[in-house]
Amino acid sequence: MKILVCISNVPDTTTKVKFKEGDSLFDDSGVQWIINPWDELALTRAMELKEDAGNSVNEICVIHVGGASADATLRKALAIGADKAVRIDACPADAYHVAGQIAEYLKENPFEIIFSGIESSDYNGSSVGAMIAEFMDYPGISSVTSVNLDDDDIQVNRAIPGGKQVLKTETPFVAVVQKGIAMEPRIPSMRGIMMARKKPLEVKPAAELEVLTESIKFELPQEKGACKMIDSESAEQLVDLLKNEAKVL
């Protein structure tokens, strides 16, 4: 069984976001790039499934749509333990474009399980995984918090408002994963980093695909007014302010 993990290359979560060229582009100067947090958890879970001798996972491949600047991030994924990385050499225009590129790759290179993070922490499109499923006409499961394999029997937990569902699915399928899928992202070992240098990182040409949406401008949220401080002994005053000033009660 082969698992494909979709990887987004995103600014570190502590990045102070700024824009350039008349607020039309993200200013990436000085930005530290990381594997999108949910994708990193998905990769960690994929590794755990491969290492569990009880099941038949024999290859983990990571895939990314983007330019060569993401290669360092893909090498990190290889250092964590992926067997192979594929980069589709395209400027990722929107979710439809990215999912379409990955679907084109899947048509030639089938996988049984496809992991995609619930969203990328940059443009928050939260659509790539479900779009891949639709392009491929595969079942897809959203809000996935765990994936377990018992031979080829696949059990998936999905978060629902205030609870969870346990699901069974056939392969191939797409799991759109969120927090809980793995406990903590795995940190590459020294040996993993050494081995990653020798692992394959294939660069594939992009398919001709339409772009349906375009980001044209960015803005920063308005600064909040000063915080009104209340004495810790005056709980009643806060209740009064919430009722009569903020009017949220």
Add this chain to the structure above:
Amino acid sequence: MSVIAFAKNWNGKFKNSSFELVSYTKALANQLNTNMVVLSIGEVAEEELKLLGNYGADKVLTVSDPQLNTLTSRAYADIVAKAAESVGAEVIVLSDNNSGKAIAPRVSVKLKAGLVAAVQELPVSFEPFVVKKRVFSGKAFGHVQIKSDKKVLTIAKNCFGLLEASCVVAIEEFAVDIDTSLFKVKIVEEEEQKDKVILSDADVVVSAGRGMRSPENWAPVEELAEVLGAATACSRPVSDEGWRGHEEHVGQTGKVIAPNLYIAAGISGAIQHVAGISRSKCIVAINTDPEAPIFGVADYGIVGDVMDVLPRLTEAFRNSKS
């Protein structure tokens, strides 16, 4: 031309987010000078469907097949796309929740319709069609142009509010073949906590962080939440330590929420935490450190020990009710 909204139900009932969706779509239809159709999937009683009229719906299409009572994203997307085509919808609107996130991308691919998720307000312009959405997990907003003829939007919770109206609803069964080969995912078990306020729906959230010092100290948080009818939440370190479940984690990598009131107790306010709560209407922070970054985003702040302050607040809220 028209616009269509997919109003999801939960066990046959709509939520405020469904009514907000209808309010938004009605306002959008008015701006486009066209009519709105609301689509409902699964069994919903007639009186419940009529409630949609209170927010501007005058035509509801329903596919009341019991096979569709639980979400199957493929089958749902198939029906949404077919309904959109049958009414000639130019814009398809869904809520940005679990089901919207599962269905909207599929509809987008089916109809080759550009999708923008978690839209914050009515379109900025129509020619070209530009909408505003949250990007960088709430650290900024992006203006996105949709270039395709058909468009799919999901709207962020609490971005628009409710617009009351009094429309008489014409209910029509939408005849569609249900492709049972799309039901490949089977539910074998389901657990739902009926007694707790659901975090993603909650108007008031009481959230706590490492300042609580130990998982045994959560009683004051739960007591305050109970008095307020609030959901409980926590910061990332708390869920990573296993003090509370992952489902309570709010922040950039956990849940992104937008309640009317968010009370942060013993949470320092790391940038990733703030990303998950910045759309709250009002934020109250309680922390021993007057320099904690949470006070930079809060509307009201109290410097003090949460173990003293929370019980006092609970008492004050209780007294104000009686």
